[in-house]
Structure formats: C-alpha cells, structure tokens
Amino acid sequence: MSGTLCIDGIAVPFSDGQTIIEAARSAGVYIPYLCHRPGYAPYGSCKLCTVKVNGRTNTACTLPAADGQTVISNSPDLQHDRQRITQMLFVEGNHFCPSCEKSGNCQLQAVAYHQNMLDNHYPHFYAQRELDASHPDILIDHDRCIFCNLCVRASKEKDGKEVFGIAGRGIHKRLIVNSPSGKLKDSDISVDDEAAHVCPTGAILVKRSAYLAPIGERIYDHHPISEVACEKAVLDTQAAKGHASCDQAQLAGQVPQNSGSDSHYAASMPPAPDIKHGR
Amino acid sequence: MYEYLETADPALVAAGKLKRVAVDPVSRVEGHGKVTLLLDEDNKVQQARLHIVEFRGFEKFIQGRPYWELPVMVQRLCGICPVSHHLAAAKAIDQLVGVDPANLPPAADKLRRLLHFGQVLQSHALHFFHLSSPDLLFGFESEIGKRSIVSVLADYPDIGLQGVKLRKYGQEVIRMVSGKRIHGTGAIPGGMNKALSQAERDYLKQDIAQIVVWAQAALQLVTKVHTSHLPYYDNFATIRSKYLSLTKPNGALELYHGGIRVKDEQGETLVDHYDYCDYPALIREEVRSWTYMKFPYLTALGKADGWYRVGPLARVNNCDFIDTPLAEAARVEFKLHGGEAMVHSTLAFHWTRMIELLHCAESIEILLDDPDLLSSDLVTKGEKRHEGIGVIEAPRGTLFHHYQIDENDIVTKANLIVSTTSNNTAMNESVRQVAAEYLSGRELTEPLLNNLEVAIRAYDPCLSCATHAVGKMPLQLELVDAEGKLVDKLIRHSNGEFIHGSE
Numbered sequence: 001m002s003g004t005l006c007i008d009g010i011a012v013p014f015s016d017g018q019t020i021i022e023a024a025r026s027a028g029v030y031i032p033y034l035c036h037r038p039g040y041a042p043y044g045s046c047k048l049c050t051v052k053v054n055g056r057t058n059t060a061c062t063l064p065a066a067d068g069q070t071v072i073s074n075s076p077d078l079q080h081d082r083q084r085i086t087q088m089l090f091v092e093g094n095h096f097c098p099s100c101e102k103s104g105n106c107q108l109q110a111v112a113y114h115q116n117m118l119d120n121h122y123p124h125f126y127a128q129r130e131l132d133a134s135h136p137d138i139l140i141d142h143d144r145c146i147f148c149n150l151c152v153r154a155s156k157e158k159d160g161k162e163v164f165g166i167a168g169r170g171i172h173k174r175l176i177v178n179s180p181s182g183k184l185k186d187s188d189i190s191v192d193d194e195a196a197h198v199c200p201t202g203a204i205l206v207k208r209s210a211y212l213a214p215i216g217e218r219i220y221d222h223h224p225i226s227e228v229a230c231e232k233a234v235l236d237t238q239a240a241k242g243h244a245s246c247d248q249a250q251l252a253g254q255v256p257q258n259s260g261s262d263s264h265y266a267a268s269m270p271p272a273p274d275i276k277h278g279r
Numbered sequence: 280m281y282e283y284l285e286t287a288d289p290a291l292v293a294a295g296k297l298k299r300v301a302v303d304p305v306s307r308v309e310g311h312g313k314v315t316l317l318l319d320e321d322n323k324v325q326q327a328r329l330h331i332v333e334f335r336g337f338e339k340f341i342q343g344r345p346y347w348e349l350p351v352m353v354q355r356l357c358g359i360c361p362v363s364h365h366l367a368a369a370k371a372i373d374q375l376v377g378v379d380p381a382n383l384p385p386a387a388d389k390l391r392r393l394l395h396f397g398q399v400l401q402s403h404a405l406h407f408f409h410l411s412s413p414d415l416l417f418g419f420e421s422e423i424g425k426r427s428i429v430s431v432l433a434d435y436p437d438i439g440l441q442g443v444k445l446r447k448y449g450q451e452v453i454r455m456v457s458g459k460r461i462h463g464t465g466a467i468p469g470g471m472n473k474a475l476s477q478a479e480r481d482y483l484k485q486d487i488a489q490i491v492v493w494a495q496a497a498l499q500l501v502t503k504v505h506t507s508h509l510p511y512y513d514n515f516a517t518i519r520s521k522y523l524s525l526t527k528p529n530g531a532l533e534l535y536h537g538g539i540r541v542k543d544e545q546g547e548t549l550v551d552h553y554d555y556c557d558y559p560a561l562i563r564e565e566v567r568s569w570t571y572m573k574f575p576y577l578t579a580l581g582k583a584d585g586w587y588r589v590g591p592l593a594r595v596n597n598c599d600f601i602d603t604p605l606a607e608a609a610r611v612e613f614k615l616h617g618g619e620a621m622v623h624s625t626l627a628f629h630w631t632r633m634i635e636l637l638h639c640a641e642s643i644e645i646l647l648d649d650p651d652l653l654s655s656d657l658v659t660k661g662e663k664r665h666e667g668i669g670v671i672e673a674p675r676g677t678l679f680h681h682y683q684i685d686e687n688d689i690v691t692k693a694n695l696i697v698s699t700t701s702n703n704t705a706m707n708e709s710v711r712q713v714a715a716e717y718l719s720g721r722e723l724t725e726p727l728l729n730n731l732e733v734a735i736r737a738y739d740p741c742l743s744c745a746t747h748a749v750g751k752m753p754l755q756l757e758l759v760d761a762e763g764k765l766v767d768k769l770i771r772h773s774n775g776e777f778i779h780g781s782e
Contacts, residue, residue, distance in 0.1 A: 098462065099352035131343060133687035139345060207688060210347040214465070214473035215458025 003067030006246035014065035021060040028234040030226035035148035036061035083115040091122045094143035101210035102202030104218030110225035134185035145203040155195040163189040281711035287326035307410040310742025327714035331572040362398035363673035367680040369466030370669030376468040377661020386654035387470035394456040400639040401449025402674035406739045408442025420726035441493045455479040470658030494640040498633040516625040516709040516734035519544045522593035530599030534672040546620025555670035586704035589676025591631035603641035609634045628737040699740045709734040
C-alpha cells in the first residue's frame with residue numbers, strides 16, 4: 001500500500017511497509033527519536049516520537065503509515081512531553097556533556113538541544129553504575145545508557161550474535177552482557193561489530209577514539225539533529241521547492257514551525273565538511 | 280619571617296581577648312578564599328591567615344575514568360587557565376601512549392605551544408587589566424566604588440580597552456587551535472586533533488602586530504607605576520623566597536616544556552635541569568588544619584625552609600634570558616632594578632607578568648610564520664605505559680599532573696600540584712607581612728583591608744584550581760547539646776587516624 005499522509009500540514013507520501021517516522025524522514029520531516037534507527041526493526045521504547053494520529057496517541061516509529069492519516073507532531077503539548085522525557089533520561093543516568101567524549105556527536109545531547117532543554121527539571125538520581133573497561137577495544141559506560149535496545153538489536157540482527165540484553169524492570173533495568181563473567185572481555189563482541197558503534201549516547205564506545213574529531217567537525221556542530229537526521233538531498237530539494245502542503249488550512253494556524261538552529265557553534269565556526277548521519 | 284603570626288597565642292584566644300576581622304570573600308581573584316585576622320585590644324595583629332574555603336576534589340573523581348578523558352575533564356577545573364590543565368594532562372597522557380615530549384610530531388608541539396602562548400597572554404591580560412589595574416591606577420586604599428574594571432574603562436578608556444582586546448586576542452588564538460575560547464578539545468594522546476587552516480592562520484596574523492604594540496604599552500605602564508612609587512612598591516608584601524620554574528635546556532624562559540630550576544634567595548642555583556618526572560623526590564606537600572589548600576615544600580630543605588614561589592616572578596628571576604628580543608630587553612632592565620641577583624618584590628609579579636605578556640605576543644608572531652602549524656602530521660604512538668607525568672608553566676606557575684592507569688586504561692591514581700598551591704606559604708607570608716607592617720595597631724577600615732587583597736592579588740591566585748585532596752583533610756565533628764555543652768567528639772587527623780571521645 002502506498003499513498004499520502006499529512007504531518008503538521010505537510011503532505012508526506014509513503015511506500016508500502018513504511019512506518020510514519022520512516023515516511024516522515026524520507027520527506028525531510030523530522031520527528032525526534034532515540035531508540036529508532038533507520039534500517040532497524042521498530043522497538044518503540046523511548047516514546048520520544050509520540051504523535052497524535054487521527055486524534056489518538058501513537059509512537060511514530062511503530063505505527064505503519066496509512067493513506068489519509070492526519071498526524072500532529074509539533075504541537076506544544078507533544079513538544080512539552082518530549083522535553084520531559086528527555087529530562088527524565090538525563091536525571092536517571094549520569095550524563096556530563098562537558099567532559100563526555102561523545103559530546104557534539106551524541107544523539108541524546110542533540111535531541112536535548114532540539115527540545116530546548118535548558119535544565120534537568122527533575123532531581124538527579126545519582127545512579128551508582130559501574131564502568132566495564134575490561135574489553136581491550138570497547139568500553140561500556142553504564143552511566144550513559146538509556147536502554148534504547150539498539151545495541152541489543154544490532155548484535156542480534158546485524159552481527160548475528162547476542163552480546164547484549166536488557167535485564168530487570170523499572171528502576172532496576174540494566175544493560176547486561178552475555179558472557180560467563182558478565183564482562184565484555186569474555187563476550188564474543190568484536191570492535192568491527194555494528195553493536196560497538198550503534199549507541200546513540202556515549203554508553204558503548206570504541207576505546208582510544210575520543211576527541212579525534214575536532215570541534216567544528218562533529219556531527220551536530222553546524223547542523224541541528226532535525227537536519228542531520230534527514231537525507232541531505234531531500235532537504236536540498238525541499239529548500240528549493242518547499243514542502244508540499246496537504247491543504248489543511250485548519251492546521252496551519254495552530255502548528256508551530258519545525259524551528260532549527262539548536263547548534264551552539266553554528267554562528268561562529270567556519271563551515272563544516274559535508275557531514276552525514278551515522279557513525 | 281612573619282611565621283609567628285600564623286597562630287595566635289592559645290591563651291589569648293581562650294581568654295576571649297582577641298577580636299576577629301574577616302575579609303570574605305577575597306575579591307578580584309579566581310575562586311573563593313578569605314582572610315582572617317585576630318586583633319588584640321590595641322588592634323595589634325596576633326594572627327593572620329589566608330584560608331581557601333572551597334573544595335573541588337578533581338583528584339578523586341577522575342579516578343575510575345578512562346585516561347583519554349583527562350585533558351578535557353581536568354581543564355574544567357578552571358575557566359581562566361583551562362588550556363594549561365588541558366596541556367599538562369595531555370603531556371601526561373602522551374607518556375601513557377608511549378610518547379615523550381621529544382617524540383611529539385613538530386606540528387603538534389608547535390600547535391600546543393601556540394595554544395599555550397594564547398592562554399598565558401589572555402590570562403595575564405585578564406589579571407593585570409581586569410583584576411589588578413584598579414588597585415595600581417587608583418591606589419590600594421581608594422574608595423571601594425573605584426576599584427573595578429568599570430572605573431578603569433571610564434577614567435582610562437584607552438588602557439581599559441587595550442586590556443580587553445589583548446585578552447580577546449589570546450582567546451581567539453585558543454579558539455582557532457582548540458575550537459572554543461574556553462574548554463575546547465585540541466590535545467589528544469600523542470598529538471593534536473587538528474592543524475590550523477590557512478584561513479585561521481591568516482585571521483590570527485592580521486592583528487598580531489597591534490597586539491605586540493599593546494603588550495609593550497602594558498609593560499611600559501606597569502614599569503612606570505612600579506618605579507614611580509619607590510620604595511613602597513619594592514617593600515609592600517615583599518618576602519625573600521626561593522623560586523621554582525621550568526627553563527629551557529639553554530637556560531631560557533620556558534612555558535611549555537623544560538627542566539625544573541630552583542634558585543635560592545641569593546640567586547644561587549639549588550636544582551637545575553631536573554627531570555620533572557622525578558618530582559615526587561623533589562617536592563612534598565603538607566596539610567594544615569585551617570585551610571583546604573596544601574603547602575608544598577622542597578623535600579631536601581624541609582617544611583620550614585623548603586617553601587618557594589612560582590609564577591612570572593619566579594620564571595623571570597630564574598631564567599638566564601628570554602628568547603624574544605623585546606621581552607629580553609625588558610627582563611634586563613627589570614633585573615637591574617632590584618640591585619641584587621633576585622628581585623623579591625611581591626608587586627614585581629605584575630611587572631614580570633607583563634614581560635611575559637610581551638614574550639607571548641612576540642612568540643605568537645614568530646610561530647604564525649611557521650609552516651608546521653598547517654601540517655597534517657599531528658599524532659604519533661608508542662608502547663603503552665601505566666604512569667604519566669606532565670608539567671607545564673601555567674600563567675600562575677609550575678603545574679604538575681601525575682596519573683596512573685590500570686591494564687584496562689582506567690585512571691587509578693591522580694595527583695595535581697596546582698601553581699597556586701605552590702604559592703600557598705608565600706601568599707600567607709605576604710598577608711602576614713602586610714598585616715604586621717601596614718595594619719597592626721591601626722583602626723581597620725575597608726580601604727585599609729584592601730591592602731591584604733592587593734598582596735594576594737599580586738600572586739594571581741586561582742583558588743578553585745588548587746583544592747583537591749580528598750580524605751586527607753583533618754576533620755573535627757562535635758556533638759553539642761541544647762545548652763551548648765559538648766557531648767561527643769570525633770577527630771580524624773590528616774594521617775587518617777580517628778580519635779573518638781568526649782572531653
């Protein structure tokens with residue numbers, strides 16, 4: 001099935017099998033997400049991509065696109081909820097952007113900028129989580145894990161292994177490693193595995209690769225995540241032609257524009273080389 | 280010489296005969312400190328102390344982190360001289376990946392030097408113009424409303440603006456090399472993460488000639504201020520001390536890498552070209568109960584005599600020459616001023632700071648013509664080691680970073696001896712000198728108390744950088760009942776020993 005749905009007043013075509021978030025991305029419309037990744041099976045855990053579809057709340061990463069759907073993504077209510085969700089992720093772990101090597105390349109940080117998150121809102125948990133530095137080439141900093149399950153899926157679906165799992169429920173939820181000792185060094189992960197590179201935060205890192213990208217050449221230095229997450233060619237076309245309206249004038253008045261510049265360095269740095277999304 | 284003022288006679292304290300005066304906080308310095316005086320009935324000073332009352336703890340909380348985070352994490356110690364911490368840590372982690380300073384690619388070495396010249400330039404400009412010039416231009420005991428950069432900008436707009444722009448230029452050097460004016464990234468294990476682009480190099484070149492001219496003007500200003508208030512400026516807060524700094528192998532002034540030199544009060548060389556990796560044998564640190572900042576001393580000379588001063592005065596006093604012409608001419612004039620081998624005047628810190636400012640401006644001008652800055656050969660690697668030591672001349676003096684890591688690349692031990700820490704005894708001695716010579720016996724007023732701050736400011740202390748020990752501070756816990764009667768007491772001494780019991 002293919003057809004057109006309407007997201008915040010923009011006509012978005014979709015093809016057979018696409019979810020709403022995939023259709024949106026193909027059309028250059030950004031819906032924030034963390035547990036989703038193009039090319040991965042839908043998971044639906046982070047709830048950032050929550051949208052209203054024909055008046056009902058759904059996650060855009062799991063709901064198949066259907067002809068005639070009316071989707072609201074950018075409403076003040078949904079933006080507010082997204083900001084709160086992001087803040088909860090920050091206070092639940094221990095995220096110190098100033099010294100984190102993922103800073104500037106971190107999807108969680110970029111989403112927080114996009115959500116205009118200026119404080120934590122909630123009290124910090126100060127969770128006690130251990131570092132697993134046992135593997136010679138890969139580091140797990142549990143402080144930064146947001147349980148997006150991407151490493152679990154990457155290991156299983158892309159690498160044909162089962163290195164990671166999520167155990168426990170609620171506040172006891174934790175990332176575990178499938179090895180006799182529970183340590184990464186005793187697992188069969190390899191530094192070339194997709195699971196070693198897929199983490200959207202700084203929880204799973206390749207050792208000795210920190211700060212190699214200078215400030216000004218990091219993924220989100222010049223372009224906010226709302227641009228980075230979409231195909232550059234699509235955005236260029238859009239910039240030339242503009243979005244196709246789905247002719248729902250009643251939406252136009254109440255929907256804020258998907259406003260952009262949430263990069264700190266955009267104004268002061270020389271232009272960056274062409275940056276693509278991904279690792 | 281004024282050690283007797285560190286602790287007042289306990290009998291006088293117990294008798295309740297002393298009144299307490301506190302300067303809290305000490306203003307126009309980085310970080311938070313206070314001065315306390317105990318005065319007797321005739322306003323004679325019986326005790327004078329500089330307390331550092333904040334606590335930072337970096338030495339503790341970087342333990343358990345991977346070593347490559349160190350340069351970026353520890354630079355957060357400070358917003359004024361982050362580059363110095365960044366580079367001291369970088370030099371230490373170079374060793375962790377098996378790279379000694381001599382093996383660093385020339386491009387990386389020069390980019391780091393450029394970065395650091397920018398750092399020292401901006402920090403010295405900040406200190407002289409923003410923090411100290413109000414005292415120097417309006418007088419130590421001028422009214423409080425006058426003593427700020429705002430008044431300097433109003434009354435001496437040219438001087439004030441030059442100060443602001445000198446600092447800005449240093450910040451721009453830092454931004455071009457490390458990506459941000461404050462807390463960028465640049466140094467990585469074994470090198471740097473980017474070279475200068477031609478556009479960035481040309482951007483810095485367009486203003487450097489003007490910066491050298493302004494730096495000369497700043498030096499002329501401080502020289503004039505100092506020499507037109509003699510002998511007051513030579514004597515105020517002045518103490519005779521030893522001096523410790525790095526120098527180049529040929530004895531020249533050095534800010535990035537060299538051997539340790541120590542000279543005594545008469546200018547005799549006690550230690551020369553000492554490998555800083557052996558610093559634990561050279562220096563120890565003492566803990567005292569009334570401040571969070573430690574007291575380093577030269578092991579061979581002991582706690583009483585082994586203290587020393589670091590910073591611009593130490594560096595200019597210690598070096599044989601400066602390898603840029605304008606700064607060298609200024610150094611020669613400066614050394615003649617003292618009339619003896621070493622200049623001990625505490626206010627001469629300002630003078631030497633401006634000599635170094637000029638040296639930085641000249642050095643940046645020379646470096647910007649070096650094609651190596653544009654080279655892409657930026658990183659090298661060697662065999663992993665488990666211990667790394669990096670020492671650098673930060674704006675405020677010699678800075679030591681020392682780390683140990685385990686087989687998983689995790690930091691297990693860290694020791695930082697920050698420049699200001701090395702000046703702890705000296706700052707206290709200068710505070711006591713001012714208290715004894717200028718305040719004792721007088722009715723204390725706010726402008727008079729500013730004299731104490733002027734003495735401290737000369738050292739340009741960075742108090743927030745300097746307090747890191749965890750678990751070594753003596754701690755006393757008292758349980759007091761509703762009538763104020765002591766019920767129980769627990770004391771932990773600096774050696775970790777606990778004493779429990781009510782009195």
